[in-house]
Amino acid sequence: MKLYDMELSGNCYKIRLLCGLLGIDYERVPVDLMQGQHKTEDFLRLNPRGQIPVLEDAGALIWDSSAILLYLARQYGGEQWLPLAAKPMAEVMQWLSLAQNELLYGLARARAAKKFNRPWDVEQCQQHGRLGLQVLERQLATNVWLAGSQPTIADIACYPYVALAPEGGVALAEFPAVLAWMQRIRELPGYVAMPGIGAD
């Protein structure tokens, strides 16, 4: 299995984290975003969106972090990480959507603007991100995990850009249930860290 990857990408980290938790070995192929490698014709053949992560596995070529999480959960995770019945599966999907909306266009963009000089409106992004954190806080005030009674790819999809939020200028102190949930994720067997996110 090959993961086209960049160390500082929260979207790539989602995949590395799930691989860690599932005990999956894979080869990391670093993609040099600073040199525009993700926009070359060679890379666009792997992913027409020109983004990382991309996963190659036994004839499957999957782009998009949510799609890769789903693929790994279905292929290697039994029903623990992605239940198959309609209602619990849709509940997992709700949080994958939050991760792709408020967290990505809010928290991750605020971080990208501050850390990588991207042209986003930082305040608008921070505000959008805080809306996402409020929804997470509301859910985690009365639930141990985001969907159902055990960790799923819902938690894995939301965790990285929440944990990296302070790099985008969004403090987490006012979200105590979110902080406790982050700690629970860090205690999962197989947990791996990334730069900017604590290992303990």
Added chain:
Amino acid sequence: MKLYDMELSGNCYKIRLLCGLLGIDYERVPVDLMQGQHKTEDFLRLNPRGQIPVLEDAGALIWDSSAILLYLARQYGGEQWLPLAAKPMAEVMQWLSLAQNELLYGLARARAAKKFNRPWDVEQCQQHGRLGLQVLERQLATNVWLAGSQPTIADIACYPYVALAPEGGVALAEFPAVLAWMQRIRELPGYVAMPGIGAD
């Protein structure tokens, strides 16, 4: 089944369209966004994000358009609209993500800025949306449907804001494969239209 709905919302239309194609009857509960009904405490109990659509069905309460599509496909669509094997399911998910990213934050935001006076940067949104259209065009130049060999919720998720793109100032003429795909969707048995999208 109850759908909390607004006629002009492309995200709500995704659900109405899939219900039409699946032949599902449901009750529409209009939500008055102009009056801020979606931000009331009553509504936040249905959806902590304060957004439409929300679906109530036999004890399930699902928010988020992608999650509702997944729910309906699993509950009522067999494996046609959402295949269950890892690779084809992940392929469907790729396009659900495109719909939640380039199409929503690009095409839908450009439309919302122009049509509903929302505070988004129209040109930035149009540019982001065109990137999504290019990815769709590339896929549809050699494929009849977005994922696999028959229509899935991937097509349903992407169609509305693509079809509404001209309302956001994004012309579709340079995307002939996308236009042909839109026509195929309109010919599906059970197809329903919405204001701004042709019925024929």
